[in-house]
Amino acid sequence: MWVYFIKRLGLSVVIIAVAMSILFVITHMIPGDPVSIALGPRATVEMKEEYRARMGIDLPIYVQYGRFVSNVLHGDLGKDVFSGLPVLNIVKSQLPHTVILVCVAIGWSATLGIILGCFSAVRRNSILDRVIGVITVGAIAIPSFVVSLYALLLFAVTLKVLPALGAGESGDIVDQLKHLVLPGFALGLGWVGYIARLVRASMLEVMGENFVRAARAYGLPERTIVARYALKIAIVPTVTLLGVGIGNMLSGALFAEIVFARPGIGKLIYDMVLIRNFPVVQGAVLVTTALFVLSALIADIVNSVLDPRVRANL
Amino acid sequence: MEPVLSIKDLSVDFSTPTGPIHALRRVNLSVPQKRIVGIVGESGSGKSTVVSAVMRLLANNANVRGGEIYFEGCNILAMKEKELRAMRGEDIAMVFQDPMTAQTPVLSVGQQMIDIQYRRSLSYKEKRQHAIEMLNRVGIPDADDRVDQYPYQFSGGMRQRISIAMALMMNPKLLIADEPTTALDVTLEAQIIHLFRELRKTFDGSIIVVSHNLGLIAELCDEVIVMYAGEVVERASVDDIFYRAAHPYTRALLNCDPARLGELTQDLPTIPGDVPDLQKVPAGCIFSSRCAEDFDTCAYQRPLMAAVTSAHEARCHLLSND
Amino acid sequence: MPISNTAVITQSRFSAYRQFFREPLGVLGLVLVVLLGLGAILAPYLTDYSPNAIDIKTRLAPPSSEHWLGADHLGRDTFTRVLYGGRVALKVAAWSISLALLGGLLLGMIAGYGPRWLDNLLILIFDAVRSFPTIMLALAIITLTGPSLNMVILVIVITSIPVYARIVRAQTMSLRESEFVFAARSIGTGWFRMLYLHILPNVIGPLLILASMDIPVVVTIESGLSFLGLGVRPPTASWGTVLADGYAYVRNTPWLLVAGGVPLILTTLGFTFMGETLRDIFDPTLKRRD
Numbered sequence: 033m034w035v036y037f038i039k040r041l042g043l044s045v046v047i048i049a050v051a052m053s054i055l056f057v058i059t060h061m062i063p064g065d066p067v068s069i070a071l072g073p074r075a076t077v078e079m080k081e082e083y084r085a086r087m088g089i090d091l092p093i094y095v096q097y098g099r100f101v102s103n104v105l106h107g108d109l110g111k112d113v114f115s116g117l118p119v120l121n122i123v124k125s126q127l128p129h130t131v132i133l134v135c136v137a138i139g140w141s142a143t144l145g146i147i148l149g150c151f152s153a154v155r156r157n158s159i160l161d162r163v164i165g166v167i168t169v170g171a172i173a174i175p176s177f178v179v180s181l182y183a184l185l186l187f188a189v190t191l192k193v194l195p196a197l198g199a200g201e202s203g204d205i206v207d208q209l210k211h212l213v214l215p216g217f218a219l220g221l222g223w224v225g226y227i228a229r230l231v232r233a234s235m236l237e238v239m240g241e242n243f244v245r246a247a248r249a250y251g252l253p254e255r256t257i258v259a260r261y262a263l264k265i266a267i268v269p270t271v272t273l274l275g276v277g278i279g280n281m282l283s284g285a286l287f288a289e290i291v292f293a294r295p296g297i298g299k300l301i302y303d304m305v306l307i308r309n310f311p312v313v314q315g316a317v318l319v320t321t322a323l324f325v326l327s328a329l330i331a332d333i334v335n336s337v338l339d340p341r342v343r344a345n346l
Numbered sequence: 347m348e349p350v351l352s353i354k355d356l357s358v359d360f361s362t363p364t365g366p367i368h369a370l371r372r373v374n375l376s377v378p379q380k381r382i383v384g385i386v387g388e389s390g391s392g393k394s395t396v397v398s399a400v401m402r403l404l405a406n407n408a409n410v411r412g413g414e415i416y417f418e419g420c421n422i423l424a425m426k427e428k429e430l431r432a433m434r435g436e437d438i439a440m441v442f443q444d445p446m447t448a449q450t451p452v453l454s455v456g457q458q459m460i461d462i463q464y465r466r467s468l469s470y471k472e473k474r475q476h477a478i479e480m481l482n483r484v485g486i487p488d489a490d491d492r493v494d495q496y497p498y499q500f501s502g503g504m505r506q507r508i509s510i511a512m513a514l515m516m517n518p519k520l521l522i523a524d525e526p527t528t529a530l531d532v533t534l535e536a537q538i539i540h541l542f543r544e545l546r547k548t549f550d551g552s553i554i555v556v557s558h559n560l561g562l563i564a565e566l567c568d569e570v571i572v573m574y575a576g577e578v579v580e581r582a583s584v585d586d587i588f589y590r591a592a593h594p595y596t597r598a599l600l601n602c603d604p605a606r607l608g609e610l611t612q613d614l615p616t617i618p619g620d621v622p623d624l625q626k627v628p629a630g631c632i633f634s635s636r637c638a639e640d641f642d643t644c645a646y647q648r649p650l651m652a653a654v655t656s657a658h659e660a661r662c663h664l665l666s667n668d
Numbered sequence: 669m670p671i672s673n674t675a676v677i678t679q680s681r682f683s684a685y686r687q688f689f690r691e692p693l694g695v696l697g698l699v700l701v702v703l704l705g706l707g708a709i710l711a712p713y714l715t716d717y718s719p720n721a722i723d724i725k726t727r728l729a730p731p732s733s734e735h736w737l738g739a740d741h742l743g744r745d746t747f748t749r750v751l752y753g754g755r756v757a758l759k760v761a762a763w764s765i766s767l768a769l770l771g772g773l774l775l776g777m778i779a780g781y782g783p784r785w786l787d788n789l790l791i792l793i794f795d796a797v798r799s800f801p802t803i804m805l806a807l808a809i810i811t812l813t814g815p816s817l818n819m820v821i822l823v824i825v826i827t828s829i830p831v832y833a834r835i836v837r838a839q840t841m842s843l844r845e846s847e848f849v850f851a852a853r854s855i856g857t858g859w860f861r862m863l864y865l866h867i868l869p870n871v872i873g874p875l876l877i878l879a880s881m882d883i884p885v886v887v888t889i890e891s892g893l894s895f896l897g898l899g900v901r902p903p904t905a906s907w908g909t910v911l912a913d914g915y916a917y918v919r920n921t922p923w924l925l926v927a928g929g930v931p932l933i934l935t936t937l938g939f940t941f942m943g944e945t946l947r948d949i950f951d952p953t954l955k956r957r958d
Contacts, residue, residue, distance in 0.1 A: 046792070047792070047795050047799055050793065050795075051796040051797070051799050051800060054793070054796055055805070169937075169940070173936040174936070175884075175888040175892070175936065178929040181925055182929060184918065185918055185925050189922075190922070241447060242442060242448060245403060245442070246509070248434065249403060249435065249439070249442070250439070250462045251431050251432070251436055251465075252431075252462065252464070256464075260453065260461075261452075261453070264452045264453075265451070265452055279801040282801050283801045283804065286804070302896060305807050305810060308812075313811045314808060317808045320804055324801065328799075339451065339452050340451070340452065341451055341496075341498055
């Protein structure tokens, strides 16, 4: 089992490294003078020179790449163009907000999605199943940033039951939780749909397997069979979906943070894009990508714990 | 002595888009205490359907049209879900055909065996110990260690042994083995037969063995019930069936066994014709269209079970005529 | 997947049409998609307004007979802007999906046919590219280039190619092993014929399904970026910019938000229905048991 873990970890590190390199390549292939674009039409010659020196744009590309790699390995993701603060610190300060939001969204959507999916599978073709089917299609069809906007419209503006903007008073947990409701809901809604449908399909497949029939023949209670014998297997594709879907969810979190004016990586990136603060954007994107790769890794590891055959087949 | 299991007039249909399939029609059979009864028949004869009905594990499109199944005085077909669950695994247990899919792959063998004991108020350690004992009993080596392994780490033959161990865990009064060796090769089959023989010494319940393999039936069973196309056509002791078969189908079936051939031939004997379409059950004897000894009554009148001796009966007009 | 045989493929393609039209949801999806497409293409004929025509007098007007969906904060007719927004969506979808398909075909075949080390390298690159959330990558590039629809399309293509390429690669690799390909090559069949006769018929199903599920994602990405002001440049109408205006004026009128969001939802629904129906047809082994 440890062999599996080490192999996957190694692969993940390699992928992150390649991803960073690709980002480096792409950003250096952009036509035009990045300095003028970055600093805008009002930049003076001195500002441009200083920027060039700071960013090391004049040096040959492989030197730049080398500096880039060594910097990253030392935890230096560059410096904010305007304030000179280290990018890593800026990103680190905003990261927790996004992580909390994403965890809340996954938490409720996975729980509800799994429950709905199980019910649908166990009571297949009943009215409950069909209703859930319709609801899930609807939930999937609305892009998450549109859900954010509509949730804002409906609950904050029209009905005025929940706060619209911000993360709440720091120190006041209840207020912060209230501010998490709408963004968390908006971010998770589509996922409830995906997860419920996937769990339903997986459960139907597993419940038809011979060992479920055998388990019934041994007189095991249906509850045990569904929860421990069937669900444990059926949930594997869902875990994979979540692991891979984190990337999607991080993008969704970006929009949720902007719509609801919450602090976080997404809002940070957006604000920095507007003022062309590229190092921060680059750093944040790299951190996000690394998170994404790691979450896919975690999903694989969870699966290998759930289903021992995964370990054996690597 | 009261039989352990008593099936009376059991009729089961399967609904399909093109109409119901009359899979079982008024099947009667009983299993005496402490005996091994074999149900033999080709594919489609209904033998698996009968035992699935006993466990109430029929497919979703199955409908029980009539009859009763008596076990310890209660009609299984009238039981509620709770009573069924109490009965399954505890009083009646089943071993399935395909050992590779009979256990869940995500729990260890021991864990599954402990789960089966959920009705007992034993400690975890005691349940685990019982599981190890059962594994020993069915001949799994190193049971102490292997009890924590996962099903994929066992071979097919061993997994079938584990299935048998699981079925016998609660010491049921009736064990049903549905095609227990069909998925195994000949050497493994011999091992399972040997295992059954050994178990018989310590297991004091009754066993039903369902198979199309005459050899298996001959090795293991005391009594044999022959089924064809949803009906019981003959019932006798194992000797009577193999040496003094009364029903033309049984005789033809025995003749088809290559082991019985007296001389070298080019063609293996078969029974000409096809199994009738059970959506339109023909009138008369169900076997008449393929029978070598049929006469006019056979085509329009369904024969009743007629006695050959007190312990041997067959559903054939030839017997009533004598 | 079945080894292709041109006669068999022709037959199954024909019955695929028939099967598709038997599914009500699939047909509904197709209808939605066609309506949206027609709305976009015929936009100038369906409305008298220009999408950028400012009319302060009718600022933020609710729906009426003159403005079917109301007007935005500059008095521009929302319905018109939605129709023209459809054109942007159409342009993005058409360009990005076709380029991704082409790139996917090319790279997939190279990965499938080429030497092992090349395949491994390409797979590694694919995985690395896939590990960027598309929007994040787009934002990173836009930081340097400024808002640009073409950049958006480029980023979408870059992140989509790996997905398409995987399918083509899988089919190419399985084909590589098959005997009749060996026979075909031994009589000197060129790679173009190989592609056309043997690879394309087998990948077209999964690729169509993928494209169908991908289009709403692509359109949503464009809308999302335009919503942030980082996609199309103002005053161009896009569903995203309508939503942005709706967000800015959410306390004045709900209609802009509704008008911007509904076409997105319908696009997603339409293509999802079509895609699921296509999937049931082309790969019945994946069909849900119902």
